[in-house]
Amino acid sequence: TRNFQRDVMESPVPVLVDFYADWCGPCRMLAPTLDRLAVEFDGKARIVKVNVDQEPALARQFQVSSIPALVLVQSGQIAAQTAGAVPEATLRSALNQLISTAA
16 A cells, blocks of 8 residues: 555665454464554654555565564565564564664
8 A cells, every 4th residue: 555655665764564464363462562662662663564354465465374474674675574473572683683774
């Protein structure tokens, strides 16, 4: 969508994209972690959530085959991609690394 292009691909800061679905248990378990990271990294990185049921074209574009799927985007390029619930410390470290290389 147009907002995704602006908010993610053209973002001046690194973006962690969470591909999820409302019916996905692991996605719901990951949500509080992503909410905490969004507050912690406010202004330095962005967390964007994409519901795969509402945005199937975006899920296909990023080759999402299982959820939750997490994609780190920096300067319009995919920096990393993983599937499954990832520990908060791992996500924090990945975001910090992208922020340090963007500076």
